[in-house]
Amino acid sequence: MHSVTPVRTYVLIWVVLTIMTFVTYGVAQIDLGPFNIVIALAIAAFKMTLVIWFFMHVRTDSPLTKLFVFAGFFWMAILFVFTLGDYVSRAWMPGGKFW
Amino acid sequence: MADTHAVATGHSTDHSPHLRHHFDDMDQQFDSATFGMWVFLLTEIMFFGGMFGAYTVYRNMYPEAFASTSAYMNPLYGALNTAVLIVSSLSMALAVRAAHLGQQKALQICLLITMFFGICFLVIKGFEYHEHWVDMKVPLFGGHWNYSEAPQFAHQAQILFCFYFFMTGFHAVHMLVGLGIMTTIFMMARKGTFSPTYYTPVEVSGLYWHFVDIVWIFLFPLLYLIGHTRHLV
Known part of the structure; x- marks a missing residue:
């Protein structure tokens, strides 16, 4: 049967996701020219990967x-x-x- | 009755009552269900992908007009809603875990927490929509629209607000569907339907909930954080 992920892992992923949300917000306040959108999308893609891999269990699929x-x-x-x-x-x- | 079933299918009767006869075992049934859900989610990716693609084309055409709309978006609401959805995703993941371990009480509590934060999200969204209506930034339903602060963008900015309302609107509809699913799963959990060998509906509903979270993870920077560093208005 599928293995059970420890609560620690889920909470850790949640902490990272929340921190990245603050980082997205913070970086948007600084003018980086064309890199604003690049960084915003890179962070979003990173968050999506974490959600898919850990929360959606694709890791063990x-x-x-x-x-x-x-x-x-x-x-x-x-x-x-x-x-x-x-x-x-x-x-x-x-x-x-x-x- | 069970014996007739066993004879008809050639299966032994000592398996879970939730095992459908066309699957070998619970593992295979679980894998098939999650796989099937992912196939559905891929169609959802294309559904939202089309809107994201169109958004990208128009933002590339009218970057200044799109950036000017940031004056009427409140990124604090957006960030707060992102955080709210991420918390709901965490409790959803913990609900699936509880179901997997057969912890009935924890499963029900986690589902309620998930639904609570889902409702919080929609309430915050409702306040935002109200502010847009008061600001006259709703170019729908015949046009509740005034962009006299930056008249040179009056037409082009409507495109962004149409994207905004359609994308967040479809996302909100998905949230409502998700809340309906969670209500059903909660009722099933109360009846004691789920066990460590059978928690597939919880897992599959969780996939849907996380997917809706992912859509918002992209909507937040694309709709709220376009032009904070540019002061065009």
Whole structure:
């Protein structure tokens, strides 16, 4: 049967998630130019990974489930790359520079 | 009755009453259920992914207009709601753990805590929507809209607020569905349905709850923290 994760681990993940929320808020108050959005999304992706890996137990799930979780985000990456590859390369669209 | 079932399926009768006849054992049934839930969540990822993609395209087109809307977003509400959802995710994870260990009382308490914080989230969101309405920043339902503070962005900023209301609105609908699911799971837990060999519904509902949390983890920086360092308005 599936192993039981200790309460310590869950609480630790929660502490990290909460700290990262404060960090996101704090970093947004500093002007870093285009890096504001980069850092904000990197922190969000990190938080998401923690939630998926520990809270959603993908850590202990079957390899098939792991593959599907990865495939889901890979598919979304295709959505973004193809869509933005089109819009960003159209010189006549407003907002030519990418953030 | 049980004997007829055993003869018909060729299974022995000494298994959990929750084991469906098309599964070999409880482990396989559990893995299939979580896998199936993940397949559903992938469709949810694409559902929200489409909105995130469209948001990205328009933010790239009108970065200044999008940044100007930050004057009307209260990031403290957003951060507070992020914290509230993360706490609810923690109690959800602990509820699944309690169900796995057969701790009935802890399971029910954790589910109630999860629901409490879920309701807190929606109440805070409601206060925010009210503030947007008072500020006349609701370009929906025929337009409750006034952007005279930065008239050059009056049209483009409507796009961001439409994204804001649709994305947070769909997220709130998911929260309501999640609360309904948690109510059902709580009723089942009270009846003593769950045991260390059968807690699949708790686990699968937990996956849904955590997914809704993840959506908010991305909505918070994208909608609330766009342009705090730029003073355009």
